[in-house]
């Protein structure tokens with residue numbers, strides 16, 4: 001469904017967060033990205049809709065072609081749902097109004113100034129029903145629990161009718177039972193609708209329970225790519241090789257030292 005060829009990311013300042021990486025994500029596949037903090041999970045994930053623009057390499061989407069063309073990239077983003085750790089809902093708006101925001105890509109900008117047609121509201125309500133929150137449709141988003149807010153976030157992404165779903169640490173702020181609930185729903189809906197889903201996680205046990213495929217990153221490189229059954233102690237060690245050490249993070253040009261700071265420039 002989506003193919004990365006030699007995609008790499010070097011941020012201004014010289015930090016290489018992703019070394020040249022080639023990966024193929026199949027339609028309907030539920031992939032979990034694992035890796036220590038700073039390993040490059042978000043960078044890889046955000047490359048897939050070019051929220052982080054690659055420094056080089058190509059990304060090709062089935063049925064669309066290479067994303068080096070603005071029009072194709074716009075079309076790809078319209079069909080890519082994004083789920084964040086902090087739901088990014090509008091708190092004073094209802095769950096339904098938040099889900100309707102997922103439909104905006106299908107309308108001219110001026111259209112969003114007016115109530116969207118009934119057909120749009122129906123799509124949004126269907127999406128809320130799929131995440132088990134139809135009964136909360138008119139509730140203000142900030143009155144929902146963290147897990148419910150995350151499910152509204154999933155419904156909003158579903159309202160885009162996505163082909164690709166990107167979830168960056170979607171359960172980082174949720175308790176274990178709610179995390180299972182959210183991931184189970186994401187996986188079920190992805191499989192039912194053939195949505196290619198890529199999720200970054202910090203919990204190996206959740207990856208083992210839900211992933212069809214696990215990609216392990218260390219220092220901006222893929223060090224494991226396979227079924228969750230392959231997450232042996234040895235492969236986990238390769239993924240988290242130097243967790244807790246300062247060089248866990250992707251390649252920095254030079255590691256600054258405390259003495260290098262000019263404290264006179266730091267304000268209270």
Ligand SMILES: Nc1ncnc2c1ncn2[C@@H]1O[C@H](COP(=O)(O)OP(=O)(O)OP(=O)(O)O)[C@@H](O)[C@H]1O
Pocket residue numbers: 011012013015016017035036037038039040041042043044249250
């Ligand atoms: N905009 C940026 N500018 C410069 N460096 C960045 C930028 N974004 C990320 N980095 C660096 O790139 C490396 C990879 O970051 P990334 O966020 O992809 O890691 P991650 O595996 O998702 O980490 P975490 O689990 O903590 O979210 C890190 O060293 C980070 O500091």
